[in-house]
Amino acid sequence: MLRLRSCTLTQLLPSPYISHVSPLHSLLSAAAASGISPAASPGFAAEEYLVSACGLTPAQALKASTKLSHLKSPAKPDAVLAFLAGIGLSAAAVATAVAKDPLLLCAGVERTLAPVVDGLTGLGLSRSEVARITVLVPGSFRCRSIVSALHYYLTLFGSMDNLLRPLKHGFWLHGVDLESMVKPNVAVLRECGLHDCDIAKLCIRVPRILKINQQRLRAMVACAKVLCVPHGPGMLRKALEAVAFSDEEKIATKVEYLKKTFRWSDTKVGIALPKNPMLLRSKERLQRVAEFLISELGLEPGYIAHQPALLTYSLDDRLRPRYHVVKFLKQNGLLHRDRDYYYAVAVTPKVFMEKFIFPHNEAAPHLAEDYAAACRGEVPARFRFT
Known part of the structure; x- marks a missing residue:
């Protein structure tokens, strides 16, 4: 039965991926040992399959199996597992991807997955990068629109390494959100004077800024400009990082903290913040630094205000x-x-x-x-x- 299953899977795979099927044999052996096959059962024991063939924990399998209740046989999941092994996913990576998105097992290999991989490699991604994308955003990987979305994000973030950073923290927007939210927000940032390189740095550090409505984004920009005048786009980007998702009350509280901690007047705050807006995001460590610079070194508060970079060092x-x-x-x-x-x-x-x-x-x-x-x-x- 295992040999028959392997032959069937090989026939299902597009020719470029046949040479990579061998890593799946261990998964198939486990599936065969569990007795999960169309001939052995009139239905599909999804929970058992997720544990034995996909490597999920029993708890993960219990949760994921509810999304696979419509399956009547392991034929399609087998084909998907073979395909994923063929593009280089390890057993552990398969388990991670399936746990995140069980419906990945229902994707069509020839209709969806193979064209997606072809499209991503056509963008210049390596097989290992495609595999990482599969694990990070498996729900999007089974949608052909991921190719055009990823092309846009690669252009926006500047490189695959830059894009991987927010992806690891759950960032992804595609389809209608990309057109209705992301692209208009990028246009707003450009209108406000940010260069593309600064937009990329901002999005890497605060990717959520691409998900908010334009009215809120414009309010953030206005607040940032108050902090960083008269500096250029690089400083505006840092100011946006500092005030992102903080309302006026929170910012005012942080400013009062700076005044108290460094014995600054409003004038001194007005000198320090434009040079280093990120002071608004560093409250936890500033107290120790202030005690060291003022109490131990004897530096004047005015000197620190004119050299706020001192506060960024360990x-x-x-x-x-x-x-x-x-x-x-x-x-x-x-x-x-x-x-x-x-x-x-x-x-x-x-x-x-x-x-x-x-x-x-x-x-x-x-x-x-x-x-x-x-x-x-x-x-x-x-x-x-x-």
């Missing part, structure tokens, strides 16, 4: 370790006391080593070692000053 991995190095160098006369701390924080790790560590190998041979320890959260004895 306290434990960057701000504190580099402060220890700068303080050590100044205490030992190896660095001018007026040297700006912000410069030491802002440069890349490579430049920091070149400017602040390597020039002092002779005078301070343990400096690199001590800096590495500070980055691990330690405070070497040489960095302790009374």
Whole structure:
């Protein structure tokens, strides 16, 4: 019976996928062992099939089986499983896809799935990318419209890697939503001055912005423009990220928090936010950073307002370790006391080593070692000053 099933499946597959059928043999063996076949039963034991042939857990199978109650035999699911194995899906990937969308097992191989794969590979996607798409959006994979939708999204997001990020978090819109919602929203963003590269970055980080109505989107843009004037499209994009899905009351609350935490006046807030709108989204970590910069380092609130990028760096991995190095160098006369701390924080790790560590190998041979320890959260004895 297993040999007959395999021959039948091979005949069902379009020729480009025949060479990839072998990974399905283990699935078919399990199905055959469970006695699930048209000849063995007048009906279709969907729940058993989902466990033995598709690899679902009993709980997943129980939930998914309700959508397959109309099936009378495993013929169509067998063909789909063979096809999925043929395009490179592992048993685990098949289980994930079927658990997400049991109706995938009801899709027509020749009528739907094969044309979809041909269309996606025609867009330049590799077999592995097609397989990932199948697992991430199986419900859309059984619709031929996925090809045109994916073509648009690839253009919008700029690359497959960029698109995969929101797909992993459940983002997908196709068909009427693409035409009635996504494309008009993209047009609004362009009208507001965002370049395509900025739109792509915005959509990668906040894909939900493509799903809202235009009136709400325009309100977000208006709020963002208040924050980022007079900066360009790049800053407008960051401001949109910061205010996305926050109403005026929430934004006002966050602004008050910034004023209290950094001892800023309205004027200072007006200086800091246009330079770094993302401060509105970083409330959880700002308190510790503020205590370090103001209480330990003694930086003036006005200085921080003019250099708000300081607030974007990690306290434990960057701000504190580099402060220890700068303080050590100044205490030992190896660095001018007026040297700006912000410069030491802002440069890349490579430049920091070149400017602040390597020039002092002779005078301070343990400096690199001590800096590495500070980055691990330690405070070497040489960095302790009374």
